[in-house]
Amino acid sequence: MGSTISTAKKVAAFQSAKGNTFYCLFEQTYESNVSPKTPRWSCCAFGDLQVAMERIFSAGSACEGGMLRYRGGSVLPENYIAAWLREMANPSGMADVPVELSVSGSFYSTWSEDGLQERKDALLALGMGDIVARLEQRERVRLSLYENAELLAELVKNHGVSHWRLLSINSVSGISGGESHLAYAPEPVKAPMSVLPAAMRLDENNYLLQNEEGSWYGAGWAYSIVGDYIRNVVMPAELASPGRYKKMIKAMRDHLEAAPALAQDMTVTISKATLDRNPWWLKQVRDKFTLLPASDGGAAIGVPYPFVGEAGEWYALSRLDKDDATWSIGLPQQIALPMDGPKPEAGTVFFETEPVKIGNHQWKLVVLEDEYYGPVTQFQFRSGDAGAPWCSERKWPTWDGNLANAGMPESLGPRLFQPYEKLVKEALKGVSVALPQLSLF
Template sequence: MGSSILTAKRAGAMQKADGEWIYALFERGYESNVYPHTDHWSAVALGNYAQVMRRVFSHATSCEGGMLRSRNGSIRPENYIASWRSELAKPALLRDRAIDLSVGSSCYSAVPESQLDDVRLSLIRAGFESRIDELVGGSLSVSLHADIDLLLSIYGNSGPLSVWRVLKEYDCGTSQIEVQVPSATKTAMERMPEVRCHSIDQHNVLVAMGAAPWRHAGWQYSAVGSFVTDVAYPVEMEAPGFAKKAIPAFRDAVSNAPQVPSATRITVTRSPEGTEEWRVRRADELARTLGLVAEDACAPAVFSFAFGDLLNREDTDRLLYGLGSFSDEQLQWEVPVTRAGAEPDPAFFADDVQLSLCLA
């Protein structure tokens, strides 16, 4: 499987009449398994600061799993995010020009015919219903500056189409401007939620954030990716600088997590409402393997067992790996509380980070 190789980044910006800054983000790169390795520019986001940063955080999750790299190797999500913050502080001026929103059958059309209904609905929701006839008639030409809200309704974060269809890197002028972005706060890490984690096997981890219940978070890189988008992004928008320290702290926690205690109780609900049939069959298979029901019987509606029941067996690896096939609604984990006075492993903590972990 190939990776996307990032070779350059660039941000363009324009200011709306109400003073809000709108950014267009561009990345240059190529796919590692496509030859020759010729990099090219592509627009990846359009919106205000919070909106384009949401896209940046989403792309950052690909860094953790190695799907987005540089020519020199891996990129840490926190470094990818920090580099984009620097770009947004000194963007190029996004020049105004006319953009033809032509409807066509090509997959590269500004508005593909196959997605015309979605675009029409987006325009209605954004209050641009009066422009639909022009669009359908093939005569809708808009100004990048004057009609930016219309463009955002189609090509912004919540729009149905990607911005590369209408914006190019050369839309950025040569003049660089300074735009004030939120400054990092010294108290950002005070927003770090309590993190508890255990390793299920060599790759998968069990995680609980704050008061939330324990959940199977998948492979370590997946757990970090979920933290980036679900925790780091919203906190970063309120406490700038959080992501830079919180992401590596969380990574260290899942990387060094102790094994799930053998006494941990796992309760399986066979078929919660909306559960896919294959997941229900997985519950049946587990109950049979553990000897809870006959070979041809279905699992009880609810059954439980100790994590230790899965260990020291010939099929332990298969059973532990199989826990990842259940939905969060099917599994309830009851992990023994750390004994009073137990000291957490210092390896979980950086000198300047306070992170609360549940260790057994």
């Protein structure tokens, strides 16, 4: 996996015709796994101070895991952010260039034809009726940057326009500090440090963090936790009370490094909504753990200390979102029989349709137990001879998983899936479902 290499930064600022300050951020980068390694400038943010700071801190968060670094090696997020803030304090000017909007199939066009139509109602609501009409006629529409800064910033923020398609570093005018009256250089403000959530190590890489009400949740690896903290906590705190970001980032990093290892029995409770939404995930978990019913209709998993399992087992549990699962101290009370029950053997059929003839072959839809994914749907076919063996859809001569119908006959859906959709969904829960009996009267 490659990294983005940052080689230079530039901030330009201007005041719109309406008197609002806008920032244009440019960064020179290349990808470590692409040759030739030629750094190129690109506009990476355009908007007000909030937009600029969000981009700076979001990119800085990627430095913690090494996805963004300098040519000489890794860089701490706080040092990367500091370099941008120096540029924000010494912005160059931005010329009032004509910004072009266009619609075509070109990669560099503002929108594709479909993209414009998808956003047409929203653009009309912005008062862009004349512009939309011209774009639909394949005209290239040029707008003054200063006169239309607010509109352009809205298009970038909410309507699918890429800032790098609108602005070029060639439009930067003057020297650094040339727009000092628009600089962002606030005086540091003394403010109390944010309270950090309690943390525990699951293993060498995975962590638990504590919710405000006292339960815990799987928060992933340290670099991910620090990255989320930079984006969601440090950035707004820095805007409210400038000068805190370095101490805040370091405090979270040190906090995780000092976190104690898990040394007590725990229970993971998975919500019913998660189980209903991800039956394939439930299948994977059931292969590794004993599931007990939870009071809310979900499932509880006991994690006794010391945990003697594989890293993959930790990963399966710790990657659940905080809204999907919570951790609590102590082992679950077995209030009923385990949810697991005997595991169906691979190939167990839960439901199948009557065969139908399509062309020279017979087809049927089957719901069966997959070795890895649990209950799955599968189309099967055989030649017109009723005694011929049934074959999996993947053996169909034109099968292609990248196509919408996987290269199989288009009538399979209307004839075999749609009439039995409710029964198929029931069978995908791992329940045997029979075809309804036809009435004789």
